[in-house]
Amino acid sequence: MTQGMNEAADQTASLFEEHYLIRTLGRIAHDPEVALTELVANAWDAGASRVDLTIPSSPDRSMIIEDDGHGMSSAQFKSRWMKLGYDRTRHQGPEVEFPLARRAWQRRAYGRNGVGRHGLLCFSDHYWVETWRDQCGARFEIGTQNQEAPDAQDAPFRILTEGRFEAQGSGTRLSVLVNRHLPDAERISHMLSARFLHDPQFVVRVNGRPVALADRTGLIERTELAVEDAPPVQAYVVDAAKAVQPALAQGIAFWVNGRLVGIPSWLIGANPVIDSRARIAQRYAIAVYANHGWLRDVESDWLKFKSSPRVAALFDAVRHYVQRVFATLASSLMDESSEEALMRHREQFKGLSLLGRAEVASFARDLAKSSPAVSPDVLSAAVQALINLERARGGAALLEKLTQLGESDIDGLDRLLGQWSVRDALSVLDEIDHRLAVLAAIDKLCGDEASDELQTLHPLVTQARWLFGPEFDSSEYASNVSLKSAAEKIFKRRLSGDEFAQPRQRPDLLVLGDATCSIVGTEGFDAADPMLTRIQNVLIIELKKGKSVIGREAMNQADGYVQDFLGSGAIDGTPMFRAFVVGHEIAARTTREKDLKEDGVLRGKVHAVTYGQLTRSAHQRLFRLRERLPSRYEEVSGSDLSTKVMQTPSPGGIHSSLHAHAGAGLQ
The missing domain is CATH 3.30.565.10 (Histidine kinase-like ATPase, C-terminal domain)
Incomplete structure (x- = not known):
């Protein structure tokens, strides 16, 4: 017992x-x-x-x-x-x-x-x-x-x-x-x-x-910062070159009641205040001292502050103070920074005219002064770009290229300039080059397991709607508020918490748990009521993630989307729907095209396509130019091509129209 x-x-x-x-x-x-x-x-x-x-x-x-x-x-x-x-x-x-x-x-x-x-x-x-x-x-x-x-x-x-x-x-x-x-x-x-x-x-x-506890040798300035609804803090600016303690040179150090919180850096919260590589960041340090009234705002392990309105107000006050201080201190370092940038390109700099050298030197000095947080690499790149511009302005770069042309290239250039204006030729060539770059980027990225499809491949494909046929190569396709409302209602269970780095530039995109979806449409005046516009065509592009295989379930799912849109009651008019499900391959015995009818009337179509099909069809429509220019973009990586395409608007195509409509779209 x-x-x-x-x-x-x-x-x-x-x-x-x-x-x-x-x-x-x-x-x-x-x-x-x-x-x-x-x-x-x-x-x-x-x-x-x-x-x-x-x-x-x-x-x-x-x-x-x-x-x-x-x-x-x-x-x-x-x-x-x-x-x-x-x-x-x-x-x-x-x-x-x-x-x-x-x-x-x-x-x-x-x-x-x-x-x-x-x-x-x-x-x-x-x-x-x-x-x-x-x-x-x-x-x-x-x-x-x-x-x-x-x-x-x-x-x-x-x-x-x-x-x-x-x-x-x-x-x-x-x-x-x-x-x-x-x-x-x-x-x-x-x-x-x-x-x-x-x-x-x-x-x-x-x-x-004895341990030499941190002092403020090299102190330049001491200021009291007011913090809304919280005790004020003391901010100290230290010249790290004169400070005894090397730890003071690591960035912004937050001290509470005499003890360091976290590790000094040029981050306030999770946001950088200045590039740590910048000369001014390596020269100066900021110490922020808060009294015991801030103890309750520090995590128990002293590695960071708690998230609260008080802490947000503190970070905001310090951020503005640091920016103001660095704008003042920049004048003492701008000559040194601009001279270093010029020295990196001294041979090209010496080749400019006297006036050109003066303009480049003045630009470097002004940039170092107006942007004290600029890193040496960025300043150097800006100086290099201006040197190239000065050389082109003087005709030196053009003359250099002409001396390197072969006989056949000179004949071709003469013929080109005889039939086209330079502006017209550049407009056409830029559009073709843009589309070739899109196709090359998709070819490289779709088979690269290391590529971040959500951030690179998917935005690339959904912004190039001409890939899905000439009928979609129109600036009329844009995002729409009523489409946005219907899409959020239909996809709300599948929305992930992810966002793109610049979601306002791509208001038509929805990030789902296993795919990215773009929903755009065209509007026109209704024949029955010419005073009102209604949605006439809707294009849905669903791009599957990873090495995806499109099967019957995906096609049925896309079929369901269209039916849900039709029954949502949130769309004006009776538009025609075209839905494309895009993946790496299509499973055997999967229907590749489905017609969607309502009361015997065709209301939409669903297509299953692969990235390879998209690019092969687009190459055919581009007169197989890829075969005539086999080395173009051969050595450029897929991610670099994607960056080039997304940052360079197409002169007259869908890319430029996309940005034109972004302000009124799915935001």
């Missing part, structure tokens, strides 16, 4: 898996820098004026962290240290408790959720704590629960041994035999100097050497 009761009790008790605590501590249990940062922060919270870290040079030797804080009694240790998720603010308040000798000091505590004290578990599964106050000391050996002690499964960590000793003053001494994640003393010293602001009342030493 007793044995049965014990078994029942065992089955209803809360048990812990082996190494439960270590697996739930996150980076504290695996990153020695994070672990030691938390242990130093604990010493701060204990009212210490000094903390000494003794870091061994090899494994299996003792590491010691000792401070002169308020210490703990045996009872306090058990109620605080041994309690999972100990709420420091609730039990001890937000202010730091100091030893009697320093009771007049004031300091705001960092700790809130009671995980920092477990930092020693980064180095071993058990450690020792000695803590003393009021002439009484207590010594504890702490270990995590493991499978070798099955009777200890009711706690993830426990006191293995404990003792007492007499002591003067107060403080805490932690020691651990390092058998994993041995830290490097020099690296830890630099890391601590970067994560805690200088405070003369708090001295940190690593292996006996």
